[in-house]
Amino acid sequence: MIPVTPAAATGCHNPTDEGVIVTVTAQPAVTAERETRLLASVPTGLLINGEWRDAASGKTFDVEDPATGKVLLSIADAGPEDGAAALDAAAAAQESWAKVPPRERGEILRRAFDLVTERAEDFALLMTLEMGKPLAEARGEVTYGAEFLRWFSEEAVRAFGRYSVSPDGKSRLLVTKKPVGPCLLITPWNFPLAMATRKIAPAVAAGCTMVLKSANLTPLTSQLFAAVMQEAGLPAGVLNVIPTSTAGATTGPLIKDSRLRKLSFTGSTEVGRRLLADASENVLRTSMELGGNAPFLVFEDADLDAAVTGAMAAKLRNMGEACTAANRFIVHESVAGEFAEKFAAKMKGMTTARGTEPESKVGPLIDAKSRDKVHELVSDAVAGGAKAVLGGGPVEGPGYFYQPTILSGVAEGTRILSEEIFGPVAPIITFSSEDEAVRLANNTEYGLVAYVFTKDINRGIRMGERLETGMLGLNAGVISNAAAPFGGVKQSGLGREGGLEGIEEYLYTQYIGIADPYAG
Ligand SMILES: NC(=O)c1ccc[n+]([C@@H]2O[C@H](COP(=O)([O-])OP(=O)(O)OC[C@H]3O[C@@H](n4cnc5c(N)ncnc54)[C@H](O)[C@@H]3O)[C@@H](O)[C@H]2O)c1
Numbered sequence: 001m002i003p004v005t006p007a008a009a010t011g012c013h014n015p016t017d018e019g020v021i022v023t024v025t026a027q028p029a030v031t032a033e034r035e036t037r038l039l040a041s042v043p044t045g046l047l048i049n050g051e052w053r054d055a056a057s058g059k060t061f062d063v064e065d066p067a068t069g070k071v072l073l074s075i076a077d078a079g080p081e082d083g084a085a086a087l088d089a090a091a092a093a094q095e096s097w098a099k100v101p102p103r104e105r106g107e108i109l110r111r112a113f114d115l116v117t118e119r120a121e122d123f124a125l126l127m128t129l130e131m132g133k134p135l136a137e138a139r140g141e142v143t144y145g146a147e148f149l150r151w152f153s154e155e156a157v158r159a160f161g162r163y164s165v166s167p168d169g170k171s172r173l174l175v176t177k178k179p180v181g182p183c184l185l186i187t188p189w190n191f192p193l194a195m196a197t198r199k200i201a202p203a204v205a206a207g208c209t210m211v212l213k214s215a216n217l218t219p220l221t222s223q224l225f226a227a228v229m230q231e232a233g234l235p236a237g238v239l240n241v242i243p244t245s246t247a248g249a250t251t252g253p254l255i256k257d258s259r260l261r262k263l264s265f266t267g268s269t270e271v272g273r274r275l276l277a278d279a280s281e282n283v284l285r286t287s288m289e290l291g292g293n294a295p296f297l298v299f300e301d302a303d304l305d306a307a308v309t310g311a312m313a314a315k316l317r318n319m320g321e322a323c324t325a326a327n328r329f330i331v332h333e334s335v336a337g338e339f340a341e342k343f344a345a346k347m348k349g350m351t352t353a354r355g356t357e358p359e360s361k362v363g364p365l366i367d368a369k370s371r372d373k374v375h376e377l378v379s380d381a382v383a384g385g386a387k388a389v390l391g392g393g394p395v396e397g398p399g400y401f402y403q404p405t406i407l408s409g410v411a412e413g414t415r416i417l418s419e420e421i422f423g424p425v426a427p428i429i430t431f432s433s434e435d436e437a438v439r440l441a442n443n444t445e446y447g448l449v450a451y452v453f454t455k456d457i458n459r460g461i462r463m464g465e466r467l468e469t470g471m472l473g474l475n476a477g478v479i480s481n482a483a484a485p486f487g488g489v490k491q492s493g494l495g496r497e498g499g500l501e502g503i504e505e506y507l508y509t510q511y512i513g514i515a516d517p518y519a520g
C-alpha cells in the first residue's frame with residue numbers, strides 16, 4: 001500500500017510531486033511479472049448483457065504501450081452488430097433498472113468506490129501502461145475517478161421533485177425527475193478511468209442503462225472497471241461495453257436508433273461537432289465535454305512562486321494532454337521575464353521516462369501523430385519569432401516523448417495560441433493592461449477553463465465576470481473536483497459533469513397537473 005497525503009483525497013494531482021497536492025512517499029518497483037499478471041486479469045471481450053464475449057466478427061485490435069510501442073493486449077473489436085446487441089441489452093434492462101430503489105443504486109456505486117480504492121494500484125498501473133502517465137499521476141487519477149462513484153452514490157437519493165399549489169389555487173403541480181433512458185457514452189484516451197466514472201456514476205445514480213464506447217487507444221482501464229461494476233452488483237444489461245477500432249461505423253447506427261435517448265461525449269470539438277449533428281436527427285439529449293485552449297493569466301501583483309507552482313500543474317498534469325491544460329501563458333510585461341526564468345528552472349527538473357520508472361515526472365505522449373503535431377506547433381511558433389527558453393523538440397529514442405518546453409515572445413496570431421497543444425509546451429505572451437489581458441484570453445472559440453493569478457480579490461472576481469469560460473482557477477492550477485460542475489461554454493461544449501448538476505444530465509423533468517382536489 002502506498003501512503004499518500006490526505007490532500008490526495010481531493011482527487012487533484014500535481015506532477016511537480018512537491019507535496020502540493022499528492023506526495024508519494026514510497027515507490028515499489030514495477031516488475032515485468034507484475035505487469036504481466038495485471039494484464040492477464042483484464043477482460044478482453046465485449047461486455048453485453050452481463051456476459052463477456054467475442055466480437056461477432058471474431059476480430060480483435062491491439063493496445064500498445066506508448067513508452068515502448070509494445071503490444072500490451074489484444075481485445076475484442078466491436079462492429080455494428082455488437083453495437084446493436086449492446087443497445088438491445090440496454091433497452092431491455094431500462095424499465096426494470098429505473099425501478100430499482102435509488103438507495104440500492106447508490107449502494108452499488110459505493111461498493112464500486114470501495115473496490116476501485118482497494119484495487120487502486122492495479123488501476124494506476126494499468127493506466128500508466130496503456131496511456132503513459134507517471135504512476136504518481138495515475139494514482140491521483142484513481143482517487144479522482146473513484147470520487148465520482150462516491151459522490152454520485154450520495155446523489156442517487158437526492159433526485160428531488162416538488163409539489164405546489166398553482167397561483168390561482170385551482171390545481172396542483174407535481175414535478176418529478178425521471179431517468180432519460182438508454183445512453184451512449186463515448187470517452188477519450190487521456191483520463192481512462194475518470195472520464196468513464198464521470199459519466200457512468202451519474203447514469204447509474206439516475207437509473208439509466210448504458211452502452212460505453214471506450215477510447216480505442218486506452219480501452220483496458222474501462223474493461224477492468226466494467227468488471228468491478230459487475231462485482232459491485234450492477235445488474236446485467238445496465239452497463240454494456242463495446243471497445244472498437246471503428247468508432248463511427250459502430251456507434252453511428254446507435255445514434256440513429258430511436259431507443260437511444262442520450263449521447264454523452266468527451267473528446268475533441270471536431271468529433272463532438274459531428275456527433276451533435278448526428279444526434280439532432282432524433283433530437284437526443286446530449287452532453288458534450290470538448291476541447292479547450294485555457295489562458296493562464298499572471299498579473300503584475302501575483303505571487304510569482306505560487307503562479308509558477310500553478311503553472312507547473314496546469315501545464316504538466318498528464319503531460320499537457322488535458323482539456324484543462326494551460327495552453328497560453330498571458331503574463332504582465334513587468335513580470336514576464338522573472339516568471340519565465342522561474343518556470344524554466346522548475347520545468348528543467350522534470351525527467352521524461354516511462355511512467356513505471358521511479359524518476360518519471362513526464363511520460364510519453366499518446367502516439368506518434370500527437371507528438372508530431374506538438375512539434376509542428378512548436379516549429380511554427382519558432383519560425384514566427386518565438387524563442388525556446390527550454391526544450392523545443394522530441395526526445396530521441398523509443399516512445400513518443402517530448403521535451404518539456406517553454407516558448408517566449410510568441411507572436412499573436414500564431415497557430416500554437418489558437419490550437420490545443422496537448423503536450424508539455426508552454427507558450428508565453430505578454431500584456432500591459434487588464435483590458436488587453438481579457439481581450440487576449442477571450443480571443444478563442446474555446447471556453448473551458450481559465451487560470452488567474454493575482455493577489456487582488458476584486459480583480460479575481462472581475463476576471464470571473466469577464467472571462468468567457470465555464471470554469472476559473474483563481475490562484476489555483478488544478479480545480480477538477482467530483483463535487484464541482486465541470487464543463488465549458490462556446491465550442492468547449494454543452495452540459496456539466498460532476499457536482500449537483502452532473503446527475504441532472506441523466507434525468508428529465510416531468511410535470512403532472514392535478515385537478516383542484518376541492519372541486520366537486
Ligand atoms: N472537456 C472535457 O471534459 C474533456 C475531457 C477530456 C478530453 N477532452 C478533449 O478530448 C480530446 C482528446 O481526446 P481524443 O483524442 O480521444 O478525442 P477524439 O475526439 O479523437 O475521440 C474521443 C472519443 O471519440 C471517439 N470517436 C472518434 N471519432 C468518432 C466518431 N466518428 N463517432 C463516434 N466516436 C468517435 C474516439 O474513439 C474516442 O473514444 C481533446 O480535444 C480534449 O480537450 C475534453
Ligand SMILES: O=CCCC(=O)O
Binds near residue numbers: 321322323324486
Ligand atoms: O482532459 C480533461 C479532463 C480533465 C479533468 O477532468 O480534470
